[in-house]
Amino acid sequence: AARYNILNGIKAPMAGHWINNPHADCIDYQIEADFAGLMSPGMPNAASAISDKVGHIMNYGDGWYGGVYVGALYALAFASDNINYVVEEGLKTIPKQSEFYQCIADVIAWHKKYPDDWKQTWLEVQKKWADDIGCPEGVFEPFNIDAKVNAAYIVIGLLYGKKDFTQTLEISTRCGQDADCNPSSAGGILGTMMGYEKIPAYWKMGLKEAEGINFKYTTMSLNDVYATGLKHALQNIKRNGGSIDGNNITIKVQSPVAVKFEKSFEGQYPVKKIPVQWSANKDEISFDFDGTGFVLRGDASKWENTSTFVFNTELYLDGKLIESPKLPVKYLTRRHELCWKYNLPKGKHNVKLKILNPSKEEEVKSWEAIIYSDKLINGLKANESSTAQKDILK
Known part of the structure; x- marks a missing residue:
C-alpha cells in the first residue's frame, strides 16, 4: 500500500x-x-x-x-x-x-x-x-x-x-x-x-x-x-556520544524514552461487510451504505503480471468526484485495495467507482465493501451475518 x-x-x-x-x-x-x-x-x-x-x-x-x-x-x-x-x-x-x-x-x-x-x-x-x-x-x-x-x-x-x-x-x-x-x-x-x-x-x-x-x-x-x-x-555509536579506538568500542548506553503518541483509525470501527457487483458492462460499481467510511476490496492485478496497462477510474461519493484512482495491473505496482474513505459524516452515502478505459485482456475484480461507523460492534455476529449474505448470493 x-x-x-x-x-x-x-x-x-x-x-x-x-x-x-x-x-x-x-x-x-x-x-x-x-x-x-x-x-x-x-x-x-x-x-x-x-x-x-x-x-x-x-x-x-x-x-x-x-x-x-x-x-x-x-x-x-x-x-x-x-x-x-x-x-x-x-x-x-x-x-x-x-x-x-x-x-x-x-x-x-x-x-x-x-x-x-x-x-x-x-x-x-x-x-x-x-x-x-x-x-x-x-x-x-x-x-x-x-x-x-x-x-x-x-x-x-x-x-x-x-x-x-x-x-x-x-x-x-x-x-x-x-x-x-x-x-x-x-x-x-x-x-x-x-x-x-x-x-x-x-x-x-x-x-x-x-x-x-x-x-x-x-x-x-x-x-x-x-x-x-x-x-x-x-x-x-559515534553519532550518539560513543567512541571507537581500534578494537575498543565505547557505547553511551541509553535509557528508553517513549516516542510520540499517535493512533490509527481514531473513532473508526468496521460494522459490516456488504457484497458488491459490477454493472452489466462491468465498468461500474455502485453501492449505498450507512456509516462513516468504507473500503472497497478488490484487485486489478494477477500474480506476477508484468503488463504496463493501467485502469483509469473515477470515484464518486454522494454524486461528487473525490478521487481518480489509477489501478495498475502490474503485480509489483498494484493498488492493494480499489478505494477507501474514512472520517465521513455519519449517515447515508452512495459510492460509485467508474472504469474509464475497460480492457478485454485485463480485469478489475471486486467482491465486497467493508463499512465503518463510529461505534464498536460484536465482530463474531457481524461475521455470521456476512457469511449468511454470501450464502444467499450463492
Whole structure:
C-alpha cells in the first residue's frame, strides 16, 4: 500500500498514514525493524530515531510502534542478558496510552499469572486483542497481521522460551498468524543477547554456504549486509556520544524514552461487510451504505503480471468526484485495495467507482465493501451475518 502511495506522489510520512493506507497498523515495519536495533547497540532511543524515519514510510500508530519496539528489544539485547528486563525495558519506548503498549503489558502480566502455560497467555491475547479494525483482509476474519498481536507472539516466545533458542522459536511459531516473521524476530533478539557462537549449530546449518549469494533482485549478499551493518553501527555509536579506538568500542548506553503518541483509525470501527457487483458492462460499481467510511476490496492485478496497462477510474461519493484512482495491473505496482474513505459524516452515502478505459485482456475484480461507523460492534455476529449474505448470493 505504501509503495503504491509513493509511486503515485504520496510521500512519507503520509504514505503510511491511516487516512491514505488501510494497512497502517499492519506488521510491515515490525518485520523489517531488526536493522534499527542492530545498528544501535545499547541505544534504544537511537533505534527509535531511525524507526521514525523509516517506519513512517509504511505504517502509523500501532503499526509503527511494532517496529519501534522490536528495534528497542534488539538494542537492549546487546546490553543485558535478562529476557524479562529487556522485554519490559523496551516497552518504555512506547506511549502508555497506546493499544500496542497495553497489549504487550497484558502479555507481561499474563506471563506472571500463568508462568508455565504459554497457551493460556496466547488465548488471553486472542480474547482481548485479536479483532482487527484496519487491515481489510483481517476484518471479521481469523487472518491477522496487526502489529500489536504479532508483537505479542514475539514476546510470548521470548518469555516462555526461557532463553532456550529452539523453544523460543517453537512457541513464537505455534502462536500462529505471521508465523515466519515472529519467530525470526524472537530468534534474532535472543541471538543478539546470546551471541552468534552460542546459537545452536542446528539453526546455523547451511548459513556459511549461503553468505556469499546475492539476495534475489539485489546485488547484496549476507556478507555485504554484515559489513554494511557493522559500518552503520559504528557510525551510529559515534553519532550518539560513543567512541571507537581500534578494537575498543565505547557505547553511551541509553535509557528508553517513549516516542510520540499517535493512533490509527481514531473513532473508526468496521460494522459490516456488504457484497458488491459490477454493472452489466462491468465498468461500474455502485453501492449505498450507512456509516462513516468504507473500503472497497478488490484487485486489478494477477500474480506476477508484468503488463504496463493501467485502469483509469473515477470515484464518486454522494454524486461528487473525490478521487481518480489509477489501478495498475502490474503485480509489483498494484493498488492493494480499489478505494477507501474514512472520517465521513455519519449517515447515508452512495459510492460509485467508474472504469474509464475497460480492457478485454485485463480485469478489475471486486467482491465486497467493508463499512465503518463510529461505534464498536460484536465482530463474531457481524461475521455470521456476512457469511449468511454470501450464502444467499450463492
